[in-house]
Amino acid sequence: MSNVKISPSILSADFSKLGNEIQDLEKAGADFIHIDVMDGHFVPNITIGPEVIDKLRKYTSLPFDVHLMISPVHDFIKNFADAGADIITIHPEATNDLVSSIKKIKFYNKKAGVSLNPKTSIDKVLPVLNLIDLVLVMSVNPGFGGQKFMSETLEKVKILRKEIDTKKFKTQIEIDGGINIENSKIAIKAGVDIIVSGTTIFKENGGDLKKNIQLLKTG
Ligand code: DX5
Ligand code: ZN
Numbered sequence: 001m002s003n004v005k006i007s008p009s010i011l012s013a014d015f016s017k018l019g020n021e022i023q024d025l026e027k028a029g030a031d032f033i034h035i036d037v038m039d040g041h042f043v044p045n046i047t048i049g050p051e052v053i054d055k056l057r058k059y060t061s062l063p064f065d066v067h068l069m070i071s072p073v074h075d076f077i078k079n080f081a082d083a084g085a086d087i088i089t090i091h092p093e094a095t096n097d098l099v100s101s102i103k104k105i106k107f108y109n110k111k112a113g114v115s116l117n118p119k120t121s122i123d124k125v126l127p128v129l130n131l132i133d134l135v136l137v138m139s140v141n142p143g144f145g146g147q148k149f150m151s152e153t154l155e156k157v158k159i160l161r162k163e164i165d166t167k168k169f170k171t172q173i174e175i176d177g178g179i180n181i182e183n184s185k186i187a188i189k190a191g192v193d194i195i196v197s198g199t200t201i202f203k204e205n206g207g208d209l210k211k212n213i214q215l216l217k218t219g
Pocket of ligand 2: 008034035036067176196
């Protein structure tokens with residue numbers, strides 16, 4: 001069993017009963033709850049906003065790993081911090097001053113993450129690696145669950161793993177998109193600390209959350 005952490009994406013959950021779904025994920029052994037916020041502008045899909053996150057907060061004490069696929073993002077950071085996000089992850093393309101947006105997240109005592117789309121160069125995050133708590137490496141183009149894993153994105157994971165370990169940073173590497181029980185092994189081998197998964201956790205093995213979380217952890 002690897003010590004990788006699992007952050008189930010509720011994008012694949014039943015949106016008519018998100019509170020219960022989150023409670024079931026906690027009982028099933030999830031380490032975080034990955035909440036995909038989409039605005040229909042940064043990505044071609046719309047999901048939930050801070051009001052919903054605020055209402056979901058009371059259902060679990062697990063950290064809310066909030067992935068903001070919204071732009072411009074800077075002025076909304078406070079809304080998500082106030083709603084109960086624990087980790088706030090933003091895309092560099094969604095702000096015109098990445099360092100200032102990272103500092104704003106830290107100002108609200110939240111963990112700061114930066115997400116790299118498959119086409120986004122790792123050079124966007126290397127200069128701020130020491131400022132952030134998490135790098136979210138997208139292994140699909142953001143917007144939808146259930147897409148095919150893009151294995152070439154693991155090259156970024158390997159470079160980040162080496163950089164973080166060499167420089168003794170505390171930054172965690174999280175991978176997001178198309179992760180299943182098969183490819184989670186190569187993601188863990190490449191050096192990820194946290195795996196996001198929606199479709200695999202909610203749909204595999206008849207939706208046995210506990211079993212699917214365990215299988216992703218075994219690597
Ligand atoms: C996609 C989201 C991912 C997605 C993962 O834009 O950021 O978190 O929900 O879902 P699966 O595991 O189904 O690819
Ligand atoms: Zn996500």
